[in-house]
Amino acid sequence: MNVKLILFAFLVGGMILLNEQTNVNALPASPLRARQDPGSTLGVFKIVGNSGVEAMHAVLVSPRKVVFIDKLEQNALKRPDGLSALSSEYDLDTNTVRPLGIYTNTFCSAGSWLGNGTLVEAGGDKGDANYGSGIQTVRLYDLSVGDWVELEGIAPSNRWYPAMATLPSGYVFVLGGSTAATGVNRAEINNPTYMIFPSPTGGALVDVPFPFLTTALPYNLYPMVHVIPNYEGATQLFIFANQNGIAYDLDNAKVIAEYPKIGGGIRSYPLTGSSIMLPLDPTNYYKPTIMICGGNVAYEVTSPADSSCGRLDLTTPNAAWDMDNFGGTGRVMPDSTFLVDGSILFINGAGMGFAGYRKGGGANALWVNENPVLFPYQYDPSAKTYKALSASTIPRMYHSVSTLVPDGTVLIAGSNPQGAVALNVKYPTEYRVEIFYPPYLYSQNPRPNIISLQTYPINQNRINVNYGQEVTMVVQIQSNGSPPSLKGCIIHHGFITHSQNMSQRYVYLEITNFWTDSTTANQYILTLKLPPNPTIIAPGPSYIYVFNGDSPPVSGVHVLLTQAA
Template sequence: MVGPPEVASRTDNTNGRALVGPNYNSGDSMTVESCITFCDAHVCGQAILNGGAPAPAGDCNMVCAGNPNQFCGGPNRLNVYNYTGTDLPAGPGGGGGGGGDPVGQPTPATDLPTPWTYGGCWVDNAFGRIGPVEKGGRPDQTVATCIAQCAADGYTLAGIEYANECFCGNTLVRGAVPAVESTCSMGCAGNNAQACGGPARLSVYTSTGEVVALPVPVAQTTELPGQWEYRGCLVEAVGKRILPNQILWPTNNSAVACMEQCAKFGFTAAGLEYGEECYCGDPTDIVAENGVFVADSQCDTPCPGDPLHICGSGNRLTTYFWNGVMNDWKRPANTGRYEFFVPGVIIPLIATVGVNNKVTFLEKHGTGYPNTTGAYELDISLAHDFSKAWREMHVQTDVFCAGSVILPDKAGRQINVGGWSLESTFGVRLYTPNGVEGVNSTNDWEENYPALKLQRGRWYPTASVLSNGTILIMGGQIGSNDRPEPSLELLPKPVGGSTVVHLDWLERTDPNNLYPFIVILPSQNIFVGYYNEARILDRNTFETIKVLPNMPGAVNNFLGGRTYPLEGAAVPLPQHAPYDDPLEILVCGGSTSGGGFAIDNCVRSAPEAENPEWIIERMPSRRVMPCMVSMPDGTVMIMNGAHHGEAGFGLAEDPNLTAVLYNPYDPVGSRFSILGSTIVPRMYHSEATLLPDGRVLVSGSDPQTNLPDGTPRYPQEFRIEVYVPPYLSEGRTQPTYDLPQHDWAYGQTYSITNVHLFHGTSANMRVSLIGATSSTHGNTMGARTIFPAFKCNGATCDIIAPRDAGVSPPGWHMLFILDGPTPSVAKWVRIGGDPARLGEWPNLPGFTPPGM
């Protein structure tokens, strides 16, 4: 290059690039000389366009990356150098009209693949880029290469600009208008004879024979779904999200789609950014981040799924608010309270209230706290006397992440199956509750491996009593962090036979399906929830009868899971005589793979309804590793867990300290009440279980999460708490009754006597049956809530037992009467007997069957 360069400062990119040409260069070693050398070889531009105008020299104040003694422009500013010689070099391609191969004026391509044709020259960037999808530039770009990219993605339009930039779409957007054909004068970078647009000009090709150009898009303010209202263009700080939940829809995002998705999951603010991004949150998020609304014109990017309307812009959100109450989360004056109950001697991971009203705790044995025996029993009535409250018990193998359930035999034995590794995973352990409150019991856990063992080793299995009284064991892994065991088996195992059934759907969803949720349905068939899926199994063959819709996950991640390790919790909702309505199941919390964003909703469905769907109900806070407790009044207590992470050692943080009550009888959107908070983080291996007096026992926490210096961030937790629910904290006296007969047959009538209501009458009295449960890892095995029919005459009330084993699988229940909202202290009743004759099993050394 000869002749001296001239330097000027000009504004750039206010309405488009000021210096337009087929090539540009960037790099960490940029200097004025290297830029001029590049332009010698490639032709950088021929004119100042798009409103480029002189600017004060001081605006070009950024030093060159390769020479700090030189200036290389500034924000939206160019240092421009003009060649004043007469021997302008020819570029290596592109450039038409400004150098290049002397082939004359480039023309539109004609050798096009069928059915593509030329669609004209169009003005670009008058109101924004008119090609919806930018594919970028390439040095060998031709009309054919651009068409190939667009056709591969299913687009019907292809446009080329600046010789090498390709755009795709089904329409032109942002008020595109035809241009004078001669202004598409730049040869393609890969074929100088073909016209590939020009400065602010797009050569357009179509596969349909027509080019549809849409007007300049506007924010959608009418025909909005539900109670949504447009609020304006919201500034978002660079690198920081003002609404927390991001959804990426590169091809189909629209204002309506975004609003509908946010509302479906209970969010009251929806924002759209960069065209393809949808965000869900609440107006309070915007207030918390000091959000600022600006002129609507600053949001100017069309929605890919609705190019007539705006979906924000760079760091600008087209924003909508829900005008109304979507989540009526109650904050009652009477919330109940957490109370410290008793110092602990164990870090339990399995908690079970026995039919003797005492609580058995199991913990890791051999891999847990030093010198533990792995088992203790707590006498609630002796909590005031620490020396007597706890009774040491013993297990032989490690119950770490085993499954438990209470049997329907006449003793109400507890069975524990599976465990940590090796022979522990085959473990079958039995405990017979005995003794009375106030006097230490004497029985201990019974175990004899290998005389009695599972057929398959299992870690993280679920146990359930089927409608025929046999014991179902499902799922797990073969040992600590080992291969899956995607099968079920039955106990008692027949002599010489096998009851193992392979389950391909558990194999497919490993490892996110441990501790699957199992509920016996009124048909006596079996509901199974695992990962984010659910199905119904035949009660005899265990073949799939119905595959249910997937359980919705998070608003921005449909793959959020509900079973361990993504760990939510599940319980069946109450059944009411005459039991004509299908049983509903409630699943709350969980997490998302990888990011560990805890799920902030519950889903509820009736699996045996004609067309079952999952209803989504947003919780007041996110929660992974929750515990759920079925309460005597039909409500469900939700407590424990964390706001972030997943189940496992050190994998969760930010404990959720606040209890929430779910009332299934209130309307959707009004079912949650925010209750009291604790100071004790209850993270991994924490439990909650209903006591016979109506309180909730809260125990455990074994997160093993340490600070950088090695000290515990969330310590292993020995303390035992109780939650006093609102129905007990308002000062009312609990009703009383006597239960002459504890063994009930299906459909028969039984009397309770000496019924004493202190506040109301039998007209507002209720009776509930709460199934005996064993709780671990958010899985409340055996949960059931039944409100039977009854009739009172004075102080005697006749109760009709549930009609069959579909309404109430055989087993033990706590019987409560409720004086208005206030429950009695429960008494235990067995319903349905022992049809599998478990009372005679196992007839092996080391075991003491209670008999029939």
């Protein structure tokens, strides 16, 4: 109870200050060369564990821990009080879970990180006799506590299916949603407002009108939000819903650009597509390009999923969408996940229908999402090409997730196209966790083994770094007869739910110096320059990587990116 009171007191007055020495688990020993497998050119899926709760939401909270969040339903994983857990912490080393203490309904909520490294999760649905209402609740996950703290009823309005994003200030933007559960939004329950958490004034949270979400009805739930990079440090947001996008100046509360309507289908829930900002590169001044893929053209059970993607350069005058065929496969509810080399894994989803629960039961059940797409595409943003990879055996449709793990693998979990836990049906409530080993893990190039950053050993604690800083890294790379060819990047892994990876971002880093360490065989010292300001990548927890050709490191480095004092 004291922890809750302290956290709340800090929040209403400003930002929480976490101890620099917040504990995270160190990585186990890993091979420096990738495993060899004759079938590995297309990647490999492996079922590794059980999520405990259905993985409607997922977030990497430390190098070897993922937190899953479900809704109010009867999961087999129990809290100490005997009630079903609504959230779990998954250990990637042991493939085991432990229940976490959420006591309000998290159904269709959202999340993002504060700049100080505290995870914020907000919204949800009404409760019952044992669980509180989550629809005006804000939840905090603090690594030093290892569990959730819930601030019930502090939001000024109900939010179900909102979007969230970390702002350059380190605060969190919470946008839209509806005031009650619904299949398709409608005017009487629409919430066309945003709030900023914690309150920038230090007082109560307030809602600010946002008319764009009214014009985007009825397909405006889980709107897509991306901070637009710029050198001026202005807080500008790309916001998209239905088939239209705008640029919004949050500092001055005004629309500064209206973009053309995207071709193809509708992209917002329940005709759900996925959006991603393509990797940002200092060599082209962090030029921002948005990519939006999948969805559907009609709210019909038998409607084939949309097989198109659009790319839009946000800084080109009179920019038009550059459309493609999404590799030739339609997907509704796809997930888009960055891989370490800057390519994108499009994974999960259905080939027909829309996001939602089956109607009826037994042999006559009508599944509103069907034809699961079992294989992912790997997309090369530079070449604009799609490569079909190995297929999973597990349908991952409504309420599925995917996230990059710092060792270069991808965790996939979830799928629950029904309102209550059901196991012996065509598409059951899915608890199995998979790890996907992308093709680059089978490269002949030796994997870098990052030893330290700024003299600190990696992944024992978050390492504090600053915007514009040049950081020194020590790396071991086994020799294969050729000198290493290194690139660097920093990735914010985001918060994943309903095909949206909130605040996910990839930024290439300039390697400003690189030399051989004469004291140790196969060891190198390099310096990397971090992005210049928090519009390029959000403040808070991210991971720094260096990769050798196409081969990722044994692990990225967990950092806390902040403004210098």
